Amino acid sequence: MALEKHDNKNLGGGRPVAEKGEHIVARHLIEDDNIKEEKNLVIDGVDVSGRWNTFIISRVNSDFDRSFFEEIKKTVVGSRINRCWQCGMCTASCTVTPLYRRFNPRAFIYMMQLGNLKELKKYIDVAWRCVGCYKCSQRCPKQVNPAEMMEALALVIKKYFQEEVKTKLKLDEEVKKIYEDMIIGHGRLDLAKLHTSAMQKSGKTKELFGKIERGAILKMLKDGRAFSVLRLGKPHNWSSSKEAIENYLHKLNTIENSEAGV
Amino acid sequence: MDKLKENQAAYYPGCALLTIDRAYNNSSKLVSKKMGIELVEIPDYNCCGIGEMKSKGAASMYMPLRNMMIAKNKLGSKNLIMACSVCYHEFSRSITRVKENQNELSAVNAIFKEAGEFNEEYIPDGEARHILEFLYNEKGVEEVKKNVVKPLKGLKVAPYYGCLYSRPSMYTFTDKKPKMDNSERPRFMHEFLEALGAETVFYGNEVQCCGGRNVVQDEETSFALCSQTISKAKKAGADVIALICPKCAGALDVNQPKIVEKFGKDSKLPIVYLTQLMALAFGFSKKEAEFSDMISEPLKVLNEKGF
Numbered sequence: 329m330a331l332e333k334h335d336n337k338n339l340g341g342g343r344p345v346a347e348k349g350e351h352i353v354a355r356h357l358i359e360d361d362n363i364k365e366e367k368n369l370v371i372d373g374v375d376v377s378g379r380w381n382t383f384i385i386s387r388v389n390s391d392f393d394r395s396f397f398e399e400i401k402k403t404v405v406g407s408r409i410n411r412c413w414q415c416g417m418c419t420a421s422c423t424v425t426p427l428y429r430r431f432n433p434r435a436f437i438y439m440m441q442l443g444n445l446k447e448l449k450k451y452i453d454v455a456w457r458c459v460g461c462y463k464c465s466q467r468c469p470k471q472v473n474p475a476e477m478m479e480a481l482a483l484v485i486k487k488y489f490q491e492e493v494k495t496k497l498k499l500d501e502e503v504k505k506i507y508e509d510m511i512i513g514h515g516r517l518d519l520a521k522l523h524t525s526a527m528q529k530s531g532k533t534k535e536l537f538g539k540i541e542r543g544a545i546l547k548m549l550k551d552g553r554a555f556s557v558l559r560l561g562k563p564h565n566w567s568s569s570k571e572a573i574e575n576y577l578h579k580l581n582t583i584e585n586s587e588a589g590v
Numbered sequence: 591m592d593k594l595k596e597n598q599a600a601y602y603p604g605c606a607l608l609t610i611d612r613a614y615n616n617s618s619k620l621v622s623k624k625m626g627i628e629l630v631e632i633p634d635y636n637c638c639g640i641g642e643m644k645s646k647g648a649a650s651m652y653m654p655l656r657n658m659m660i661a662k663n664k665l666g667s668k669n670l671i672m673a674c675s676v677c678y679h680e681f682s683r684s685i686t687r688v689k690e691n692q693n694e695l696s697a698v699n700a701i702f703k704e705a706g707e708f709n710e711e712y713i714p715d716g717e718a719r720h721i722l723e724f725l726y727n728e729k730g731v732e733e734v735k736k737n738v739v740k741p742l743k744g745l746k747v748a749p750y751y752g753c754l755y756s757r758p759s760m761y762t763f764t765d766k767k768p769k770m771d772n773s774e775r776p777r778f779m780h781e782f783l784e785a786l787g788a789e790t791v792f793y794g795n796e797v798q799c800c801g802g803r804n805v806v807q808d809e810e811t812s813f814a815l816c817s818q819t820i821s822k823a824k825k826a827g828a829d830v831i832a833l834i835c836p837k838c839a840g841a842l843d844v845n846q847p848k849i850v851e852k853f854g855k856d857s858k859l860p861i862v863y864l865t866q867l868m869a870l871a872f873g874f875s876k877k878e879a880e881f882s883d884m885i886s887e888p889l890k891v892l893n894e895k896g897f
């Protein structure tokens with residue numbers, strides 16, 4: 329059920345899927361030049377062509393950025409980054425990995441542990457796809473809570489790759505903004521408004537007036553649910569909560585406070 | 591507001607159940623009442639944050655915990671019952687985190703203090719309860735059986751728990767007292783459905799995900815996941831899929847016409863809430879259970895089967 333297009337040009341920073349080393353599960357994590365594989369090779373009369381002689385040259389990573397690690401550790405969502413021992417259970421459990429092979433929570437956590445921004449940058453286009461299903465956190469043997477590490481990853485991306493966020497993650501950011509405005513601003517969620525504004529933001533204005541949408545809207549007008557949405561209102565005195573929340577967010581001096589200028 | 595009586599329990603409806611998903615709200619109240627518990631809505635609730643605030647530290651915990659404060663202050667109840675799995679997750683996450691982490695508790699209490707709505711500090715001594723495990727543990731399967739007047743004989747149901755009812759157990763303590771469901775293979779809904787006289791089918795996607803936090807911004811992924819769930823249930827012979835979360839309904843029911851448009855008729859199957867089926871078996875009419883609210887038209891198959 330893979331949804332990712334195996335179109336080399338569209339991999340958005342990912343390496344093209346070369347023929348060599350194709351059988352390696354997380355092939356995209358390895359530089360092309362680091363894979364040695366002879367198409368035709370016979371040793372002592374035994375045919376070891378192709379995948380039978382694949383060899384991965386070990387890489388050396390010497391520029392760790394520990395300050396980066398501390399920065400993540402300070403956040404609520406990333407507070408357990410030090411516990412990860414790279415077993416890969418999260419990736420094996422993940423809902424998204426089978427759909428988008430380049431989405432690999434274990435690898436993302438590793439890159440964050442090393443402070444390897446250069447590597448992380450290559451995955452901005454898939455990193456936001458976590459659906460928050462918590463299968464990884466359920467099964468992680470070290471209680472790292474990888475589901476929330478993906479939230480920490482989003483914070484990292486937001487802080488360090490503002491340009492890319494503006495172009496590649498515009499929709500995700502905008503929808504998040506709609507949610508936040510409603511949740512903090514009004515204290516309650518207007519689902520109808522959320523739906524229509526998200527569709528507008530994603531450029532589906534035409535679809536919004538299409539048959540399916542019209543049918544649903546008409547149905548809810550008829551049975552009265554459309555009006556209950558309008559009646560939902562705000563909690564009393566929400567403004568005092570709103571102010572307190574905004575002050576708190578303002579004072580946060582971790583990456584949780586970084587704003588992407590969308 | 592008066593404190594609760596013995597047969598009453600504090601209830602958090604959430605935004606979806608008060609509006610689009612009123613069928614779930616009303617049927618939850620109907621069946622709870624039949625089983626001997628009156629759900630009393632807390633006054634002046636606020637949204638739980640729906641998981642979209644998670645990366646905002648203590649602010650994300652303030653959202654659900656403010657409701658816990660209301661339950662305690664206004665209704666005298668430490669615990670709060672809810673039917674939305676996302677709310678349940680947000681409440682459980684916040685309560686567990688502040689219980690285990692003094693810094694986070696202080697940060698939340700600082701927000702409470704500044705907002706100045708309550709005279710006391712928040713103490714994490716209560717629990718969030720999901721309506722399914724709550725009814726199961728407080729009233730039990732026998733109580734369900736006792737109330738069945740119209741057994742759902744011949745109805746094949748695919749129970750869909752989704753993610754956040756049972757996962758992650760580090761927050762919800764699904765396998766621990768007082769909940770005691772299985773976090774990898776939950777079974778309470780199965781037992782309830784069978785008590786109603788319905789047949790449950792095994793289809794393998796019981797605890798799959800519908801696209802979760804990205805249902806709105808990543809339809810492509812959500813549609814693919816939902817299409818898989820629906821078509822597997824259909825292949826296993828299910829007449830309907832039963833849900834316990836309004837967000838799952840958003841993905842599987844409200845979006846179903848679009849999923850069918852993309853993936854074909856295999857992805858077409860009526861979706862209902864567990865509590866709607868319970869109401870039906872308890873003798874309420876189809877109108878009272880508000881089956882007509884569902885986009886995927888469960889009324890057709892229910893009529894065909896003679897319920």
Ligand code: SF4
Nearest residue numbers: 412414415416418468
């Ligand atoms: S399952 Fe946990 S310990 Fe294993 S790689 Fe994932 S986060 Fe790390």
Ligand code: SF4
Nearest residue numbers: 422458459461462464
């Ligand atoms: S929560 Fe995110 S990272 Fe974890 S299994 Fe689900 S989709 Fe994958």
Ligand code: SF4
Nearest residue numbers: 604605606638676677
């Ligand atoms: S999870 Fe949904 S329904 Fe529940 S309170 Fe939050 S926004 Fe409202």
Ligand code: SF4
Nearest residue numbers: 752753754802837838
């Ligand atoms: S199935 Fe979807 S709505 Fe239900 S709990 Fe999982 S992510 Fe949330």
